[in-house]
Amino acid sequence: MSALLEGKTVLVTGVLTQQSIAFHAARLAQQEGARVVLTAFGRRSLVELIAQRLPEPAAIVDLDVQNQDHLETLADRVAAQLGPDAALDGVVHSIAFAPRDALGGNFLHTGWDSVATSLEVSAYSLKALTVAVLPLLRRRGGAVVGLDFDAQQAWPHYDWMGVGKAALEATSRYLARYLGGDGIRCNLVSAGPIRSTAAKSIPGFQELADAGTSRAVLGWDLENPEPAARAVVALLSDWFPKTTGEIVHVDGGTHMVGA
Template sequence: MLLQGKRLLVTGVVSTKSIAYAAARLALDEGAEIVLTGFGRGLRITERLGEMLGCEVLEMDVTQPEQVEAVVARIDEKWGALDGVLHAVAFAPAAALDGGFLTAPWEDVATAMHVSTYSFAAVGREFGPLLAKAGGGSIVGLDFDAAFVWPGYDWMGVAKAGLESCSRYLAHALGPAGTRVNLIAAGPLRTVAASAIKSFEVFENVWQERAPLGWDDTDATAVGRAICALWSDWLPAVTGEVIHVDGGVHAVGGALPKAAPAAEIPAPALEIAAVR
């Protein structure tokens, strides 16, 4: 049981297809106790999914300090400490996506940065003392590789770049208390968040053409397993990392197609490879 006795807080469970749902389901299978959070119109959905999983659900909008503080107080009352957090929260108004990079007003850009970037640090700050009580614990956030421009991603791409930097600074700030802070850069998945990006097919095509291991954009299990690994005690010296769970696309040059299976490589080429 990889997570036996671990006490975890999971944000972002808004459908059975979400990464957060996959992580929560797998963590429960591995022995963890979990509290979910939701807010706004999605809270009712999170509550229904919480009933399915057998988890308590609390209201928490990460941009509302009083709600975050209330959840901290409830977790302190319930468990007295916390072993892990999943920050699975991101949002950008429509004007900041799909070609809106040069036209989005500051108000919309500010919203994207507040929800998708600053809130990661805020969650780390507020839950840090509870994690310290458990010996440090592990904060995991969700990323999408910010090293490149992705058509239509626009200000969300900028926010994710900020998230990567924020994660490193948070790892530095919370490290003395033993808290590990890492991001998972997942390949594209057909989640609620993905439905907001009109150019999502571009992402799908890139992964179909270039992922050395292949990629199933309907199954978040691989990402959920990586999150559970980071929550566990098996990676005690890993912090400030962006771990790619994307079928290998991040490692492949932009112009390179996926390699042909060995059976399709001419025999002489295989012989040369063997000699080398």
């Protein structure tokens, strides 16, 4: 039996630390036979260091999703790393950011500039990234998988990032609608809380984490990103050929338990 992603090429964003879901998605993708290209935002040397911990070497391209030049040249720069007949079979979107005043219980007092940044980076970037690499995705069809956090609930301290995740979910559905004709699927993995670098930027994260784990009927480990990463790899594979616009919850069951 061949590996799950044998012969596929996947672009993975958001690999910053070994604790990130993106890192484990890249690791598992390589173990399942994929060629992986990473993106780096700002701290390229850190991404290069973390990339050395992957099973196989991975090319790295710079990407700031708020930089139009980066987006307009992304497909060409990825293709330059891949060589002749370059194509992508999958993209992992693991990009989110909210200014500090958009988090931590400041919801009623956050100004538009901070809200706009949250929405652009955390939601609009899914569309921007996908469209940027569309020439490579259209060559064979493929899958876009984004990382989500349950936007059905109003979580403590999550504030405008929660609104950003709701916008991400809507963006994913519209991408699924418009790209289905190209054989491109777009799905999200809604993961339980992980104690990552991103989590450390959320004031009051522990309260959010407690709320996100206390109802997990299967249990939930804040230190283990692999369950969510496994779902990402599964959605990148051919095992979900007719699934698009979906949100797969990997949270130990928290999302479906009322109390």
